[in-house]
Every structure is written in structure tokens, then in C-alpha cells.
Amino acid sequence: MHLKTTLLLIGLIVVGISHSTAQSDIYGKSQLYNKPADGYRGIWYHITGAGQAGSPSAEYKYKYSGGLGTYPANHYPFSVYAKAVNKTFFCYGGTDETGKTLLHMVSYYDHKTGMVPRPTIVLDKATNDAHDNPVIQIDKEGYIWIFSTSHGTGRPSFIHKSRLPYDISEFVRVSATKIVNGEKVPMDNFSYLQMYYSEEEGFTGLFTHYEKVGGRVIGWMTSKDGVEWSEWKDLSLLHQGQYQTSGNRGKRIGTSFNYHPSRKVRGGLDYRTNLYYLQSDDFGKTWITADGATIELPLTEVANKALVHDYDSEERNVYIADLNFDKKGRPIILYITSKGPLPGPGHGPRMWHTAWWSGKEWVINDLAPAGNNYDAGSIYMGKGNRWVIIAPTAMGPQPYNTGGEMEMWVTKNQGKTWKKVKRLTEKSIYNHTYARRPIPVHPDFYAFWADGHGGQPSESRLYFCDHKGNVYQLPQKMKGEFAKPIPYQPGK
Numbered sequence: 001m002h003l004k005t006t007l008l009l010i011g012l013i014v015v016g017i018s019h020s021t022a023q024s025d026i027y028g029k030s031q032l033y034n035k036p037a038d039g040y041r042g043i044w045y046h047i048t049g050a051g052q053a054g055s056p057s058a059e060y061k062y063k064y065s066g067g068l069g070t071y072p073a074n075h076y077p078f079s080v081y082a083k084a085v086n087k088t089f090f091c092y093g094g095t096d097e098t099g100k101t102l103l104h105m106v107s108y109y110d111h112k113t114g115m116v117p118r119p120t121i122v123l124d125k126a127t128n129d130a131h132d133n134p135v136i137q138i139d140k141e142g143y144i145w146i147f148s149t150s151h152g153t154g155r156p157s158f159i160h161k162s163r164l165p166y167d168i169s170e171f172v173r174v175s176a177t178k179i180v181n182g183e184k185v186p187m188d189n190f191s192y193l194q195m196y197y198s199e200e201e202g203f204t205g206l207f208t209h210y211e212k213v214g215g216r217v218i219g220w221m222t223s224k225d226g227v228e229w230s231e232w233k234d235l236s237l238l239h240q241g242q243y244q245t246s247g248n249r250g251k252r253i254g255t256s257f258n259y260h261p262s263r264k265v266r267g268g269l270d271y272r273t274n275l276y277y278l279q280s281d282d283f284g285k286t287w288i289t290a291d292g293a294t295i296e297l298p299l300t301e302v303a304n305k306a307l308v309h310d311y312d313s314e315e316r317n318v319y320i321a322d323l324n325f326d327k328k329g330r331p332i333i334l335y336i337t338s339k340g341p342l343p344g345p346g347h348g349p350r351m352w353h354t355a356w357w358s359g360k361e362w363v364i365n366d367l368a369p370a371g372n373n374y375d376a377g378s379i380y381m382g383k384g385n386r387w388v389i390i391a392p393t394a395m396g397p398q399p400y401n402t403g404g405e406m407e408m409w410v411t412k413n414q415g416k417t418w419k420k421v422k423r424l425t426e427k428s429i430y431n432h433t434y435a436r437r438p439i440p441v442h443p444d445f446y447a448f449w450a451d452g453h454g455g456q457p458s459e460s461r462l463y464f465c466d467h468k469g470n471v472y473q474l475p476q477k478m479k480g481e482f483a484k485p486i487p488y489q490p491g492k
């Protein structure tokens with residue numbers, strides 16, 4: 001063998017080893033797949049314990065549980081409509097046939113053909129924690145971005161981008177950086193991500209990072225290209241942290257959040273109370289209150305100008321499901337309140353509410369009783385002055401566990417009175433959970449969710465509905481490359 005050939009082979013081997021090592025260092029136990037699955041299976045997940053409140057009862061043994069493929073409400077979006085190709089692209093937390101690992105899945109619904117392809121397994125996250133579920137965005141050139149989150153700092157986070165526009169067959173890792181003390185460092189950990197995109201501004205992400213001071217700190221970051229990200233900036237440093245749920249309309253981004261009190265009674269991470277709101281009218285550059293008042297960030301005082309309602313004084317917990325804007329750009333927050341974190345009837349009554357900024361004041365109205373603190377749904381702007389809500393507002397086969405039967409509600413007077421117009425699911429064997437709204441939304445793919453048993457591990461199916469409330473199940477097993485979603489049948 002010639003010397004040049006030998007040296008070339010040695011060089012290739014070294015490069016191969018170095019590349020393999022680098023990949024191992026980057027992904028840890030996670031694994032990039034880029035393989036099609038044989039069908040649509042969601043992750044089943046549960047969590048126990050409720051802090052100072054103690055453990056849930058034997059009857060309601062999980063604080064929350066079930067088919068959590070589109071969990072949590074603090075992740076957004078799970079689906080995006082792309083007008084250029086007339087497809088709604090979506091991601092979710094999936095799993096294999098064993099149900100023991102979280103797979104980051106991506107697919108689409110073709111509005112022209114009415115079909116879905118085999119979903120692509122982008123990543124094996126090497127956990128079964130649904131807090132690590134991905135979110136999706138699409139840039140102006142049609143590239144699909146998958147943001148793989150992490151729950152806390154123990155696992156890495158990733159950003160992947162489709163190799164081709166509007167194509168789900170292959171994704172490549174984005175070596176993203178952020179600015180820390182003026183220097184570029186890897187951006188490899190972020191939690192509870194809500195990601196928005198503007199053709200003019202690029203990406204703005206709202207997220208959580210974990211700190212010794214402030215606990216679960218909510219903040220925001222921006223990027224023109226999705227590769228180089230800004231310095232992380234904090235919105236609030238109240239006590240032990242916050243959960244935020246946000247929404248977007250044009251250049252306006254709004255965020256609603258609660259806080260975890262630091263105290264011995266009704267304190268800790270399982271007690272979350274008060275309702276706050278902030279908005280940015282320049283896609284995340286600056287932030288103001290609903291009435292346009294400037295505010296110093298991060299927030300450090302519980303009583304501040306962002307406060308919508310003081311639920312702490314009423315000893316009520318607050319769980320935020322969704323945030324949208326009316327046709328004048330005024331925010332509407334959908335949320336649940338309860339007496340505490342434990343599942344079951346003991347910490348009831350629970351109630352669904354809307355909080356709407358009228359232009360002069362916050363107007364809070366009740367929607368319907370809730371069965372579980374984690375019954376998440378979505379709010380939409382319908383025709384004329386109609387607001388529409390799709391949520392698991394009816395008790396399901398596992399009562400007081402997460403989810404229930406999906407229903408559609410309508411108001412024509414900004415939430416003063418609501419009318420239940422359709423039950424989307426009924427006589428189900430599992431609870432339906434986390435109905436999520438695409439951005440933007442197409443009327444034929446209007447809400448996206450999963451089901452699962454509320455009291456024990458089970459399979460989890462994926463569903464979507466159109467704006468009329470017709471429900472379709474994504475096929476669990478596929479024989480061909482494409483399939484028609486299955487019309488929902490009650491009792492299954």
C-alpha cells in the first residue's frame with residue numbers, strides 16, 4: 001500500500017473516531033434516528049407526589065398521568081400550518097411498542113389528500129419523561145425546526161432542522177450558541193419552551209431555566225437564524241419560580257404566569273398561585289403590561305403591575321392552559337383554579353376561567369367545573385365575535401384523573417355566558433388530554449391531542465379534530481407509506 005493511501009486511511013479513521021466521540025458527547029444517551037415509524041403511538045407518563053400536601057390517595061394515586069404526547073401547556077406549538085404546501089406539520093411525544101422511551105416524532109396532515117405519512121422518529125430522548133416533549137416551528141424558507149426540550153438540567157436539549165424544506169424525512173442537528181458574559185457558548189439546555197417565528201424578526205423563545213436564586217426562572221431569548229441566540233433575559237424572579245404559558249399575534253407576544261410561594265404553609269413547587277400577564281409588541285425586544293405601562297424586569301415583588309388577579313389571598317392554585325388574542329389584539333387567558341395540588345375531589349371545587357383584557361380592565365368569568373388541575377385545552381377566535389374553547393371539560397372514564405371527554409364551547413359575549421355546542425368524544429375507554437391549538441390554524445386540523453388511562457400505564461392514541469368538531473384518530477399501525485386518519489367512533 002502506498003504511503004499516501006495509508007496516511008489517508010489513517011486520517012479517515014481518526015476523523016471517524018473523533019466524529020463518533022463528538023456525537024456521543026453531544027447526544028449523551030439520546031440517539032438521532034431519522035427513521036420512519038410504523039404508526040402513531042403517544043407516550044404514557046405519570047408523576048406522583050404533591051409537596052406539602054402529601055401523597056395522593058390510593059384511588060387517585062397520580063398527581064397527573066395519562067396520554068401526554070402533547071403535554072405540557074408550557075410547550076408550544078405542537079403543530080404549525082404551512083400555507084405554501086397546504087399541510088399542517090406537527091410533532092409529539094411518541095414511544096415504541098414497549099412504551100419505555102420517549103421518541104420525538106414529526107409528521108404532517110396533507111389538507112389536499114386528507115392523508116398522513118408514516119411519522120419520522122427524529123430522536124430517542126433516552127427518558128420516558130414527557131416534560132422533554134418537543135415543539136415545532138417552520139421558517140420562511142420552509143425548513144422545519146424541532147426543539148427538543150429537557151426537564152431540568154440533568155439531560156441535554158437539542159435543536160434539529162429538516163435537511164430539505166417542508167420535508168420530514170431527515171433532520172440535522174443545529175450547533176446552537178447563546179451569549180454568556182459576552183462570549184458564545186453552547187445552548188444545550190432549555191425547559192418548558194414556547195417558540196415563535198417572524199419572517200422579519202426570526203425566532204423568539206420563552207422558556208424556563210433552573211437557578212439557585214429564583215428556582216424555575218422564566219425568561220426569553222431571540223435569534224435571527226436559529227443558530228446564534230441572544231443572551232438569556234429573565235422576566236420574573238418571584239420566590240421559587242413560575243410557570244408561563246404564552247401566545248402570539250403578529251408582532252405581539254403575550255405571556256401569562258403564576259408563582260411558587262416560598263413559605264412553610266401553602267408553599268413550594270406544588271402550590272402555584274396568582275395570575276400575571278406581560279406582553280411584547282416588538283417580538284420580544286421590550287415588555288409592558290396589558291394597559292401599556294412600562295415595567296422593570298425581572299419582576300421581584302409579588303404585588304406588581306403585571307398582576308391580573310390575586311388568587312393567593314383566596315388560597316387558590318392557578319393552572320394556565322392557553323393564551324390567545326381577540327380580533328383587536330387583546331389577550332384572553334384560559335386557566336383552572338383549585339384549592340390545592342392533590343387529585344381527586346378533595347381539593348375541589350376546580351373551575352375553568354377566562355381572563356380577558358377589555359382595554360380598560362381584566363374581566364374574569366367562569367366557564368365550567370374541572371375534574372383535574374391538569375385538564376388543558378385551547379381557546380380560538382371564531383367567526384364574528386365568537387370565542388371557541390376545546391377542552392376535556394366533561395368527566396371521563398377515569399374521573400378526577402387528568403383529562404376527560406373533549407367538548408366544544410362557544411361564547412358571543414367575551415365569556416359572560418358559554419354554550420356547550422358539541423361533545424367531541426364520549427363513552428371513551430381512556431381520558432382525552434391536552435387539546436392543543438396549531439399556529440396558524442387550519443379549520444381542518446383545529447386541535448391536536450392524545451388519550452390514555454388516567455390510573456395505570458396504557459397505550460396512547462393521537463387525535464385531531466376539525467373546526468366543526470369532527471374527530472379523527474391517527475393510525476396506530478400503518479401498512480403503507482400513507483394512510484387516511486380514522487373517523488372517531490364513540491366507545492373506543
